[in-house]
Amino acid sequence: MKSFESIIILTLICIANLVSGQDTIYVSHNKTTAIEFPARIANPVNAGRHLIAAVTGDNVLTVKASQGFFPSQIRITTEDGGDYHFPVAFSYGRAGRFYRLANSQETVAVDARRKTPKEEVSSKLASGRVRNVVTSDKKGRVKAELGQISVSGNTLFYKLKIENNSSINYDLDFVRFYVRDLKTTKRTVTQEREIHPTQAIGASQNTITAGGSGLYIFTFDKFPLAKGQALFTEIYEKNGARNLYLKVTAEKM
CATH class of the missing domain: 2.60.40 (Immunoglobulin-like)
Known part of the structure:
Protein backbone atom coordinates (compact mmCIF):
# COMPACT_ATOMS: atom_id res chain seq x y z
CA MET A 1 0.00 0.00 0.00
CA LEU A 101 7.60 22.52 3.10
CA ALA A 102 11.36 23.01 3.44
CA ASN A 103 13.31 24.10 6.52
CA SER A 104 14.51 27.08 4.51
CA GLN A 105 10.85 27.94 3.75
CA GLU A 106 11.70 27.95 0.04
CA THR A 107 9.75 26.17 -2.65
CA VAL A 108 11.49 22.99 -3.78
CA ALA A 109 10.77 21.23 -7.10
CA VAL A 110 9.78 17.58 -7.04
CA ASP A 111 12.14 15.22 -8.87
CA ALA A 112 10.82 14.31 -12.32
CA ARG A 113 10.50 10.70 -13.44
CA ARG A 114 10.25 8.98 -16.80
CA LYS A 115 6.86 9.52 -18.35
CA THR A 116 4.45 6.65 -18.84
CA PRO A 117 2.96 6.05 -22.32
CA LYS A 118 -0.24 7.76 -21.17
CA GLU A 119 1.74 10.81 -20.02
CA GLU A 120 3.65 10.87 -23.31
CA VAL A 121 0.39 11.05 -25.28
CA SER A 122 -0.97 13.72 -22.91
CA SER A 123 2.18 15.82 -23.31
CA LYS A 124 1.97 15.65 -27.11
CA LEU A 125 -1.67 16.68 -27.05
CA ALA A 126 -0.90 19.53 -24.67
CA SER A 127 1.77 20.88 -26.99
CA GLY A 128 -0.55 21.19 -29.99
CA ARG A 129 -3.60 23.21 -30.90
CA VAL A 130 -7.21 22.12 -30.50
CA ARG A 131 -8.20 20.64 -33.85
CA ASN A 132 -11.52 19.26 -35.08
CA VAL A 133 -13.61 21.03 -32.46
CA VAL A 134 -16.46 18.71 -31.43
CA THR A 135 -18.46 21.16 -29.32
CA SER A 136 -18.12 24.59 -27.73
CA ASP A 137 -19.88 27.05 -25.44
CA LYS A 138 -19.48 30.76 -24.85
CA LYS A 139 -20.56 33.13 -22.11
CA GLY A 140 -19.45 36.67 -21.28
CA ARG A 141 -16.66 36.55 -23.91
CA VAL A 142 -15.26 33.38 -22.35
CA LYS A 143 -15.30 30.37 -24.67
CA ALA A 144 -14.67 26.66 -24.12
CA GLU A 145 -13.81 24.28 -26.97
CA LEU A 146 -13.50 20.52 -26.92
CA GLY A 147 -11.27 18.91 -29.52
CA GLN A 148 -11.91 15.47 -30.98
CA ILE A 149 -11.57 12.88 -28.22
CA SER A 150 -8.52 10.64 -28.74
CA VAL A 151 -8.21 6.97 -27.74
CA SER A 152 -5.04 5.04 -26.88
CA GLY A 153 -5.44 1.55 -25.50
CA ASN A 154 -7.99 1.75 -22.69
CA THR A 155 -7.56 5.49 -22.17
CA LEU A 156 -9.62 8.41 -23.50
CA PHE A 157 -7.89 11.79 -23.93
CA TYR A 158 -10.09 14.85 -23.62
CA LYS A 159 -8.56 18.13 -24.85
CA LEU A 160 -10.23 21.25 -23.53
CA LYS A 161 -9.37 24.87 -24.34
CA ILE A 162 -10.73 27.90 -22.52
CA GLU A 163 -10.28 31.33 -24.12
CA ASN A 164 -10.82 34.51 -22.15
CA ASN A 165 -11.51 37.35 -24.58
CA SER A 166 -12.89 39.59 -21.86
CA SER A 167 -11.10 42.30 -19.87
CA ILE A 168 -11.58 40.43 -16.57
CA ASN A 169 -9.53 37.45 -15.40
CA TYR A 170 -11.35 34.10 -15.37
CA ASP A 171 -10.74 32.13 -12.15
CA LEU A 172 -11.48 28.46 -12.69
CA ASP A 173 -13.14 26.80 -9.71
CA PHE A 174 -13.75 23.23 -10.89
CA VAL A 175 -14.66 21.06 -13.88
CA ARG A 176 -17.27 18.31 -13.59
CA PHE A 177 -17.91 15.41 -15.99
CA TYR A 178 -20.94 13.14 -16.10
CA VAL A 179 -22.92 10.88 -18.46
CA ARG A 180 -26.67 11.45 -18.74
CA ASP A 181 -29.59 10.23 -20.81
CA LEU A 182 -30.66 12.74 -23.46
CA LYS A 183 -34.37 11.92 -23.45
CA THR A 184 -36.49 11.12 -20.43
CA THR A 185 -40.20 10.97 -19.75
CA LYS A 186 -42.04 12.23 -16.71
CA ARG A 187 -42.14 8.69 -15.34
CA THR A 188 -38.43 8.07 -15.90
CA VAL A 189 -35.75 9.12 -13.48
CA THR A 190 -32.86 10.82 -15.29
CA GLN A 191 -29.84 8.56 -15.22
CA GLU A 192 -26.72 10.57 -14.37
CA ARG A 193 -23.33 8.99 -13.74
CA GLU A 194 -20.35 11.10 -12.73
CA ILE A 195 -17.06 10.36 -14.53
CA HIS A 196 -13.77 11.07 -12.79
CA PRO A 197 -10.52 11.81 -14.71
CA THR A 198 -7.50 9.66 -13.92
CA GLN A 199 -5.10 12.48 -14.82
CA ALA A 200 -5.27 16.21 -15.52
CA ILE A 201 -2.60 18.25 -17.28
CA GLY A 202 -2.90 22.01 -16.91
CA ALA A 203 -5.08 21.77 -13.79
CA SER A 204 -2.63 24.01 -11.93
CA GLN A 205 -3.59 26.92 -14.21
CA ASN A 206 -6.50 28.22 -12.19
CA THR A 207 -6.54 31.77 -13.55
CA ILE A 208 -6.90 32.59 -17.24
CA THR A 209 -5.86 36.17 -17.61
CA ALA A 210 -7.78 38.70 -19.69
CA GLY A 211 -7.01 38.04 -23.34
CA GLY A 212 -5.34 34.72 -22.51
CA SER A 213 -6.23 31.05 -22.82
CA GLY A 214 -5.76 27.77 -20.99
CA LEU A 215 -5.30 24.28 -22.40
CA TYR A 216 -6.21 21.20 -20.37
CA ILE A 217 -5.82 17.49 -21.04
CA PHE A 218 -8.01 15.09 -19.06
CA THR A 219 -7.60 11.33 -19.27
CA PHE A 220 -10.32 8.78 -18.49
CA ASP A 221 -10.50 5.03 -18.32
CA LYS A 222 -12.69 3.95 -21.24
CA PHE A 223 -16.37 4.03 -20.33
CA PRO A 224 -19.51 3.01 -22.25
CA LEU A 225 -21.66 5.70 -23.85
CA ALA A 226 -24.85 4.22 -25.28
CA LYS A 227 -26.98 5.67 -28.03
CA GLY A 228 -29.23 8.28 -26.50
CA GLN A 229 -26.63 9.30 -23.92
CA ALA A 230 -24.12 12.14 -23.84
CA LEU A 231 -21.02 13.18 -21.92
CA PHE A 232 -21.58 16.53 -20.23
CA THR A 233 -18.87 18.89 -19.01
CA GLU A 234 -19.57 21.73 -16.59
CA ILE A 235 -16.93 24.45 -16.15
CA TYR A 236 -17.49 26.75 -13.20
CA GLU A 237 -16.02 30.18 -12.53
CA LYS A 238 -15.04 30.91 -8.94
CA ASN A 239 -17.33 33.58 -7.46
CA GLY A 240 -18.63 34.31 -10.96
CA ALA A 241 -21.46 33.55 -13.35
CA ARG A 242 -19.53 32.72 -16.55
CA ASN A 243 -20.16 28.99 -16.25
CA LEU A 244 -19.81 26.89 -19.41
CA TYR A 245 -21.54 23.69 -20.47
CA LEU A 246 -20.42 21.20 -23.14
CA LYS A 247 -22.25 18.15 -24.47
CA VAL A 248 -20.82 15.31 -26.55
CA THR A 249 -23.14 12.61 -27.91
CA ALA A 250 -22.15 8.98 -28.51
CA GLU A 251 -21.93 9.62 -32.25
CA LYS A 252 -19.11 12.17 -31.71
CA MET A 253 -17.08 10.10 -29.26
Whole structure:
Protein backbone atom coordinates (compact mmCIF):
# COMPACT_ATOMS: atom_id res chain seq x y z
CA MET A 1 0.00 0.00 0.00
CA LYS A 2 2.84 2.39 0.83
CA SER A 3 4.51 1.80 -2.52
CA PHE A 4 1.19 2.34 -4.32
CA GLU A 5 0.60 5.66 -2.57
CA SER A 6 4.18 6.69 -3.31
CA ILE A 7 3.45 6.20 -7.02
CA ILE A 8 0.38 8.40 -6.67
CA ILE A 9 2.49 11.14 -5.11
CA LEU A 10 5.07 10.96 -7.89
CA THR A 11 2.37 11.33 -10.51
CA LEU A 12 1.12 14.57 -9.04
CA ILE A 13 2.01 17.94 -10.53
CA CYS A 14 5.78 18.26 -10.64
CA ILE A 15 6.03 21.83 -9.47
CA ALA A 16 5.63 22.16 -5.71
CA ASN A 17 3.90 25.11 -4.15
CA LEU A 18 4.91 26.77 -0.90
CA VAL A 19 2.45 26.21 1.94
CA SER A 20 2.46 28.39 5.03
CA GLY A 21 0.26 28.32 8.08
CA GLN A 22 -3.40 29.03 7.35
CA ASP A 23 -2.98 28.57 3.57
CA THR A 24 -5.94 26.65 2.18
CA ILE A 25 -5.43 23.12 0.91
CA TYR A 26 -7.83 22.12 -1.87
CA VAL A 27 -9.14 18.58 -2.32
CA SER A 28 -11.54 16.69 -4.58
CA HIS A 29 -13.01 13.20 -4.73
CA ASN A 30 -10.77 11.88 -7.50
CA LYS A 31 -7.43 13.70 -7.10
CA THR A 32 -4.92 13.19 -4.30
CA THR A 33 -3.36 16.26 -2.72
CA ALA A 34 -0.04 15.71 -0.92
CA ILE A 35 1.96 17.77 1.60
CA GLU A 36 5.57 16.94 2.42
CA PHE A 37 6.76 18.19 5.81
CA PRO A 38 10.41 18.91 6.72
CA ALA A 39 10.28 16.35 9.56
CA ARG A 40 8.45 13.20 10.62
CA ILE A 41 4.75 13.68 11.37
CA ALA A 42 4.36 13.27 15.12
CA ASN A 43 0.62 13.23 15.77
CA PRO A 44 -1.94 10.69 14.54
CA VAL A 45 -3.90 12.17 11.64
CA ASN A 46 -7.54 12.69 12.59
CA ALA A 47 -9.15 13.92 9.39
CA GLY A 48 -12.73 13.28 10.47
CA ARG A 49 -15.44 11.90 8.22
CA HIS A 50 -15.05 14.58 5.53
CA LEU A 51 -11.53 13.61 4.42
CA ILE A 52 -9.57 10.50 3.47
CA ALA A 53 -6.05 11.02 4.83
CA ALA A 54 -2.94 8.86 5.10
CA VAL A 55 0.74 9.27 5.98
CA THR A 56 3.38 7.84 3.63
CA GLY A 57 7.14 7.82 4.12
CA ASP A 58 6.71 9.24 7.67
CA ASN A 59 6.54 12.86 6.53
CA VAL A 60 4.08 13.02 3.61
CA LEU A 61 0.37 13.55 4.18
CA THR A 62 -2.06 12.63 1.37
CA VAL A 63 -5.68 13.80 1.44
CA LYS A 64 -8.81 13.41 -0.69
CA ALA A 65 -12.41 14.49 -0.17
CA SER A 66 -14.83 11.88 1.09
CA GLN A 67 -18.48 11.73 0.08
CA GLY A 68 -20.47 14.46 1.78
CA PHE A 69 -17.39 16.66 2.09
CA PHE A 70 -17.67 19.79 4.23
CA PRO A 71 -14.95 22.47 4.63
CA SER A 72 -12.77 21.58 7.58
CA GLN A 73 -9.26 21.94 9.00
CA ILE A 74 -6.22 19.72 9.50
CA ARG A 75 -3.67 20.26 12.26
CA ILE A 76 -0.28 18.56 11.98
CA THR A 77 2.66 18.61 14.38
CA THR A 78 6.12 17.34 13.45
CA GLU A 79 8.93 15.90 15.56
CA ASP A 80 11.04 19.02 15.06
CA GLY A 81 8.42 21.08 16.92
CA GLY A 82 6.53 22.36 13.87
CA ASP A 83 2.81 23.07 14.25
CA TYR A 84 0.77 23.44 11.04
CA HIS A 85 -2.88 24.40 10.55
CA PHE A 86 -4.50 24.00 7.13
CA PRO A 87 -8.05 24.98 6.21
CA VAL A 88 -9.35 22.44 3.69
CA ALA A 89 -11.79 23.33 0.91
CA PHE A 90 -13.20 21.53 -2.14
CA SER A 91 -12.10 22.53 -5.65
CA TYR A 92 -11.58 20.25 -8.63
CA GLY A 93 -9.37 22.74 -10.45
CA ARG A 94 -7.05 23.35 -7.50
CA ALA A 95 -6.92 19.83 -6.06
CA GLY A 96 -4.20 17.29 -6.83
CA ARG A 97 -1.15 19.41 -6.02
CA PHE A 98 2.08 18.40 -4.30
CA TYR A 99 3.18 20.90 -1.66
CA ARG A 100 6.65 20.72 -0.10
CA LEU A 101 7.60 22.52 3.10
CA ALA A 102 11.36 23.01 3.44
CA ASN A 103 13.31 24.10 6.52
CA SER A 104 14.51 27.08 4.51
CA GLN A 105 10.85 27.94 3.75
CA GLU A 106 11.70 27.95 0.04
CA THR A 107 9.75 26.17 -2.65
CA VAL A 108 11.49 22.99 -3.78
CA ALA A 109 10.77 21.23 -7.10
CA VAL A 110 9.78 17.58 -7.04
CA ASP A 111 12.14 15.22 -8.87
CA ALA A 112 10.82 14.31 -12.32
CA ARG A 113 10.50 10.70 -13.44
CA ARG A 114 10.25 8.98 -16.80
CA LYS A 115 6.86 9.52 -18.35
CA THR A 116 4.45 6.65 -18.84
CA PRO A 117 2.96 6.05 -22.32
CA LYS A 118 -0.24 7.76 -21.17
CA GLU A 119 1.74 10.81 -20.02
CA GLU A 120 3.65 10.87 -23.31
CA VAL A 121 0.39 11.05 -25.28
CA SER A 122 -0.97 13.72 -22.91
CA SER A 123 2.18 15.82 -23.31
CA LYS A 124 1.97 15.65 -27.11
CA LEU A 125 -1.67 16.68 -27.05
CA ALA A 126 -0.90 19.53 -24.67
CA SER A 127 1.77 20.88 -26.99
CA GLY A 128 -0.55 21.19 -29.99
CA ARG A 129 -3.60 23.21 -30.90
CA VAL A 130 -7.21 22.12 -30.50
CA ARG A 131 -8.20 20.64 -33.85
CA ASN A 132 -11.52 19.26 -35.08
CA VAL A 133 -13.61 21.03 -32.46
CA VAL A 134 -16.46 18.71 -31.43
CA THR A 135 -18.46 21.16 -29.32
CA SER A 136 -18.12 24.59 -27.73
CA ASP A 137 -19.88 27.05 -25.44
CA LYS A 138 -19.48 30.76 -24.85
CA LYS A 139 -20.56 33.13 -22.11
CA GLY A 140 -19.45 36.67 -21.28
CA ARG A 141 -16.66 36.55 -23.91
CA VAL A 142 -15.26 33.38 -22.35
CA LYS A 143 -15.30 30.37 -24.67
CA ALA A 144 -14.67 26.66 -24.12
CA GLU A 145 -13.81 24.28 -26.97
CA LEU A 146 -13.50 20.52 -26.92
CA GLY A 147 -11.27 18.91 -29.52
CA GLN A 148 -11.91 15.47 -30.98
CA ILE A 149 -11.57 12.88 -28.22
CA SER A 150 -8.52 10.64 -28.74
CA VAL A 151 -8.21 6.97 -27.74
CA SER A 152 -5.04 5.04 -26.88
CA GLY A 153 -5.44 1.55 -25.50
CA ASN A 154 -7.99 1.75 -22.69
CA THR A 155 -7.56 5.49 -22.17
CA LEU A 156 -9.62 8.41 -23.50
CA PHE A 157 -7.89 11.79 -23.93
CA TYR A 158 -10.09 14.85 -23.62
CA LYS A 159 -8.56 18.13 -24.85
CA LEU A 160 -10.23 21.25 -23.53
CA LYS A 161 -9.37 24.87 -24.34
CA ILE A 162 -10.73 27.90 -22.52
CA GLU A 163 -10.28 31.33 -24.12
CA ASN A 164 -10.82 34.51 -22.15
CA ASN A 165 -11.51 37.35 -24.58
CA SER A 166 -12.89 39.59 -21.86
CA SER A 167 -11.10 42.30 -19.87
CA ILE A 168 -11.58 40.43 -16.57
CA ASN A 169 -9.53 37.45 -15.40
CA TYR A 170 -11.35 34.10 -15.37
CA ASP A 171 -10.74 32.13 -12.15
CA LEU A 172 -11.48 28.46 -12.69
CA ASP A 173 -13.14 26.80 -9.71
CA PHE A 174 -13.75 23.23 -10.89
CA VAL A 175 -14.66 21.06 -13.88
CA ARG A 176 -17.27 18.31 -13.59
CA PHE A 177 -17.91 15.41 -15.99
CA TYR A 178 -20.94 13.14 -16.10
CA VAL A 179 -22.92 10.88 -18.46
CA ARG A 180 -26.67 11.45 -18.74
CA ASP A 181 -29.59 10.23 -20.81
CA LEU A 182 -30.66 12.74 -23.46
CA LYS A 183 -34.37 11.92 -23.45
CA THR A 184 -36.49 11.12 -20.43
CA THR A 185 -40.20 10.97 -19.75
CA LYS A 186 -42.04 12.23 -16.71
CA ARG A 187 -42.14 8.69 -15.34
CA THR A 188 -38.43 8.07 -15.90
CA VAL A 189 -35.75 9.12 -13.48
CA THR A 190 -32.86 10.82 -15.29
CA GLN A 191 -29.84 8.56 -15.22
CA GLU A 192 -26.72 10.57 -14.37
CA ARG A 193 -23.33 8.99 -13.74
CA GLU A 194 -20.35 11.10 -12.73
CA ILE A 195 -17.06 10.36 -14.53
CA HIS A 196 -13.77 11.07 -12.79
CA PRO A 197 -10.52 11.81 -14.71
CA THR A 198 -7.50 9.66 -13.92
CA GLN A 199 -5.10 12.48 -14.82
CA ALA A 200 -5.27 16.21 -15.52
CA ILE A 201 -2.60 18.25 -17.28
CA GLY A 202 -2.90 22.01 -16.91
CA ALA A 203 -5.08 21.77 -13.79
CA SER A 204 -2.63 24.01 -11.93
CA GLN A 205 -3.59 26.92 -14.21
CA ASN A 206 -6.50 28.22 -12.19
CA THR A 207 -6.54 31.77 -13.55
CA ILE A 208 -6.90 32.59 -17.24
CA THR A 209 -5.86 36.17 -17.61
CA ALA A 210 -7.78 38.70 -19.69
CA GLY A 211 -7.01 38.04 -23.34
CA GLY A 212 -5.34 34.72 -22.51
CA SER A 213 -6.23 31.05 -22.82
CA GLY A 214 -5.76 27.77 -20.99
CA LEU A 215 -5.30 24.28 -22.40
CA TYR A 216 -6.21 21.20 -20.37
CA ILE A 217 -5.82 17.49 -21.04
CA PHE A 218 -8.01 15.09 -19.06
CA THR A 219 -7.60 11.33 -19.27
CA PHE A 220 -10.32 8.78 -18.49
CA ASP A 221 -10.50 5.03 -18.32
CA LYS A 222 -12.69 3.95 -21.24
CA PHE A 223 -16.37 4.03 -20.33
CA PRO A 224 -19.51 3.01 -22.25
CA LEU A 225 -21.66 5.70 -23.85
CA ALA A 226 -24.85 4.22 -25.28
CA LYS A 227 -26.98 5.67 -28.03
CA GLY A 228 -29.23 8.28 -26.50
CA GLN A 229 -26.63 9.30 -23.92
CA ALA A 230 -24.12 12.14 -23.84
CA LEU A 231 -21.02 13.18 -21.92
CA PHE A 232 -21.58 16.53 -20.23
CA THR A 233 -18.87 18.89 -19.01
CA GLU A 234 -19.57 21.73 -16.59
CA ILE A 235 -16.93 24.45 -16.15
CA TYR A 236 -17.49 26.75 -13.20
CA GLU A 237 -16.02 30.18 -12.53
CA LYS A 238 -15.04 30.91 -8.94
CA ASN A 239 -17.33 33.58 -7.46
CA GLY A 240 -18.63 34.31 -10.96
CA ALA A 241 -21.46 33.55 -13.35
CA ARG A 242 -19.53 32.72 -16.55
CA ASN A 243 -20.16 28.99 -16.25
CA LEU A 244 -19.81 26.89 -19.41
CA TYR A 245 -21.54 23.69 -20.47
CA LEU A 246 -20.42 21.20 -23.14
CA LYS A 247 -22.25 18.15 -24.47
CA VAL A 248 -20.82 15.31 -26.55
CA THR A 249 -23.14 12.61 -27.91
CA ALA A 250 -22.15 8.98 -28.51
CA GLU A 251 -21.93 9.62 -32.25
CA LYS A 252 -19.11 12.17 -31.71
CA MET A 253 -17.08 10.10 -29.26
